[in-house]
Amino acid sequence: MDIAMMSIxxxxxxxxxxxxxxxxxxxxxxxxxxxxxxxxxxDSADLQAPQASHPHLGGKLDVSV
Incomplete structure (x- = not known):
């Protein structure tokens, strides 16, 4: 390979x-x-979630086994 081809x-x-x-x-x-x-x-979804149609629902979840 010559110099010109190597340069190209x-x-x-x-x-x-x-x-x-x-x-x-x-x-x-x-x-x-x-x-x-x-x-x-x-961030905007986090702000809108508590202001849903039932803000008093869904805040806590009681689980018993």
């Missing part, structure tokens, strides 16, 4: 690695955004 192969590998890193960074940013939205949704 090396640069193609670098370009592929840079593209892979860019895709990974975008997917990580998207996952972080989805996590934040999910956390907000779960």
């Amino acid at each position: 192969a090396m640069h193609q590998g670098q370009a592929q690695q840079q593209a892979s890193m860019a895709v990974m960074k975008k997917s990580m940013a998207l996952a972080k955004g989805q996590t934040e939205v999910l956390e907000k949704l779960m």
Whole structure:
């Protein structure tokens, strides 16, 4: 393999690695955004649950064996 072919192969590998890193960074940013939205949704569900139509029900559970 001559020097020109080695250089081309090396640069193609670098370009592929840079593209892979860019895709990974975008997917990580998207996952972080989805996590934040999910956390907000779960927090709002926790606040709404006690204010259901029967707030006095479901607070305790007695179990006997």
